[in-house]
Structures are given as C-alpha cells and as structure tokens.
Amino acid sequence: MNNLIPRLIRWTLTGSLLSVCATAHAELQTREIDYQVGGETFTGYLAYDSEVSGPRPGVLIVHEWWGHGEYVRQRADMLARLGYAAFALDMYGSDKYADHPSQANEFMQAVMSDREAAKARFTEALSVLREQPMVAPDDIAALGYCFGGAVVLNMARAGVDLDGVVSYHGMLATDSPAQPGEVKAAVRVFNGEADPMVPAEQVADFEAEMTRANVDYEVVNYPGAKHGFTNPEASELGRRFELPLAYDASADADSWHKTQQFLEALFR
Known part of the structure; x- marks a missing residue:
C-alpha cells in the first residue's frame, strides 16, 4: 500500500460503535469542504492522518438515506486512522438531513430518479478527493451504506474510474445492469x-448480473442480520419508525474487517 505506515489494529467496541485503536500515533486532521454541483x-468531510508521509489511497464514503451526518464522519475517521484519506461526500446538498423516513425517501428519490445528476454529484466529490495533496489520485475506492451502497454500485456499473467499491x-x-468490459x-x-428490503431473489439477480459482466465481485450474506446492520443507531430508528432496521455487532465487525482486507489487497 502506497506509503502507508504498517499498523497493528486492535478492535474494540466502545458503546455500540466499532472503533479502531492503532499502535502508531495518529494525528487525525479533519475539515469540512464545500463544493458546487449544478449551482x-x-x-x-475530509479526514486523514498527518503522520502518514506522502500520498496515500483515498476512500469516498456515501451516506445512508437519512443524509450526510455524524455516522459517515465516524467511518471517515476510522479509515483515516488506518492510513487512508477519507472523504465523506454529500449526495443531497448542504444541510439536507432527514429526521423522518418520508423526508429521507423524498431526498433519496430525487437523486435516484436522475441518473446523470447523481453521477455528477458523485464524480465532483471524487474530483475533490483526488485534488487533495495527501491523496494518490490513481488509488481510489468508494464505500456506501444503505442508499450509499446503491450509489457506489451504480457508479461501478457506469464505469466510473474506481479501484473498488463496497x-x-x-x-x-x-434498471441499468453492468455490461461486460464496462x-x-x-x-x-x-x-x-434477513433484510426484507433486499430479498434473496434480488441477491441472486445481482450475482447473475455481475457474473455476466465478468466483474470481480463477492457477496457476503449475514444470517439473521437486518437492514442497517452496521449502524449502532439502526435498532432505535427501527423501533421509532417501525422499520426493519437493526444493528448487528458481529456483522458490523466482520464486514469492517473484510473491508480492510479488501482495501489492503487493492492498494498493496
């Protein structure tokens, strides 16, 4: 991995959120960045470790359907402590954060209904990350949660120049499946x-799509895990709004561990 400080990582559960404790001293630097798309x-939100010398891989993070909030910023900090430059982007617009599922759905549908506008918002954030002086511009991955997961998959399908997406x-x-070579x-x-929003037939169709398009892919299904399983707030949100959301600490920890392995393999 380009110029990354080797680290031994110890995983702990603080409160409900999985956190990273690195043996190397981390000088976490964070700042908000405003950028323009279509006026x-x-x-x-940019996060990186100033103790890492030279350019390092960058990772974009796309938020859940609620919007850009504290959760994706925490994930950006976790990635920064691993030696990456992480940029939690914004797909809705400044200060658009939903406090009710109906508003979240409205925000989400406005993005998903306009494929070209969604791509423009994503690729502008990608440009912002690539322009950062600490970033190796040819080494970029993207992670997405819930709505954000759909976004990064759609960007991969559209042929956006990324090394990997999660x-x-x-x-x-x-409705725009991946094509061979794209x-x-x-x-x-x-x-x-156990996520009713992503039934088994949808998973099977996705796997068939990826296979037909000759994509390097892997799907990990966690038995018993519901929608939102990586977010410690999911269970409370599920109860409050009567939605099939629930945090699953085991699935969260395993998926994050596998993500680290994936990123390390991409950029080694």
Whole structure:
C-alpha cells in the first residue's frame, strides 16, 4: 500500500460503535469542504492522518438515506486512522438531513430518479478527493451504506474510474445492469440475509448480473442480520419508525474487517 505506515489494529467496541485503536500515533486532521454541483452547494468531510508521509489511497464514503451526518464522519475517521484519506461526500446538498423516513425517501428519490445528476454529484466529490495533496489520485475506492451502497454500485456499473467499491446493506436492483468490459472496480457486497428490503431473489439477480459482466465481485450474506446492520443507531430508528432496521455487532465487525482486507489487497 502506497506509503502507508504498517499498523497493528486492535478492535474494540466502545458503546455500540466499532472503533479502531492503532499502535502508531495518529494525528487525525479533519475539515469540512464545500463544493458546487449544478449551482448547488454540497458539504463533504475530509479526514486523514498527518503522520502518514506522502500520498496515500483515498476512500469516498456515501451516506445512508437519512443524509450526510455524524455516522459517515465516524467511518471517515476510522479509515483515516488506518492510513487512508477519507472523504465523506454529500449526495443531497448542504444541510439536507432527514429526521423522518418520508423526508429521507423524498431526498433519496430525487437523486435516484436522475441518473446523470447523481453521477455528477458523485464524480465532483471524487474530483475533490483526488485534488487533495495527501491523496494518490490513481488509488481510489468508494464505500456506501444503505442508499450509499446503491450509489457506489451504480457508479461501478457506469464505469466510473474506481479501484473498488463496497456496499453495506445497499439495494442491489438496477434498471441499468453492468455490461461486460464496462466495470473498472472490484465489487464487494455485505448484505443482511434477513433484510426484507433486499430479498434473496434480488441477491441472486445481482450475482447473475455481475457474473455476466465478468466483474470481480463477492457477496457476503449475514444470517439473521437486518437492514442497517452496521449502524449502532439502526435498532432505535427501527423501533421509532417501525422499520426493519437493526444493528448487528458481529456483522458490523466482520464486514469492517473484510473491508480492510479488501482495501489492503487493492492498494498493496
């Protein structure tokens, strides 16, 4: 991995959120970055370790359907402590964060209904990350949660120049399936087997799509895991809004561990 400090990582559970404790001293640097797409302002969050010398791989992170909030920023910090430059992008626009599922669905549908606009928002954030002086611009991956998982998969299908994408409890269905030779990214999907939003037939269709398109892909299904299994707030949100959401600490830890292995293999 380009210029990354070797680290021994110890995994702990603090409260509910999986956190990273690195043996090397980390000087975490974070800042918000405003950027423009189509005349609208979007606000992303950059995190990196200033103790890592030279350019390092970059990782984009796409938020859940609620919007860009604290959760994706925590994930960006975790990636930064691993030696990456992480940019939690914004797909909705500055200050658009839903406090109810109906509003979240409205925000999400506005993005998903316009494929070219969604791609423009993603690729502008990709450009912002690539322009950062600490980033190796040819070494970029993208992670997405829920709505964000669907976004990164769609960007891979569209042939966006990424080394790899990872979807966590994201929708797998599409009306624009991957075509042979078009997908540049390796693809990893972490899915809850008990997630009614992503039924087994959708998983099977996705696997068939990836196979037909000759994509380097893997799908991991976690028995008993529901939608939102990586987010410690999912269980409470599920109870509050009567949605099939639940945090699963085991699936969260395993998917994050496998993500580290995937990123290390991409950039070694």
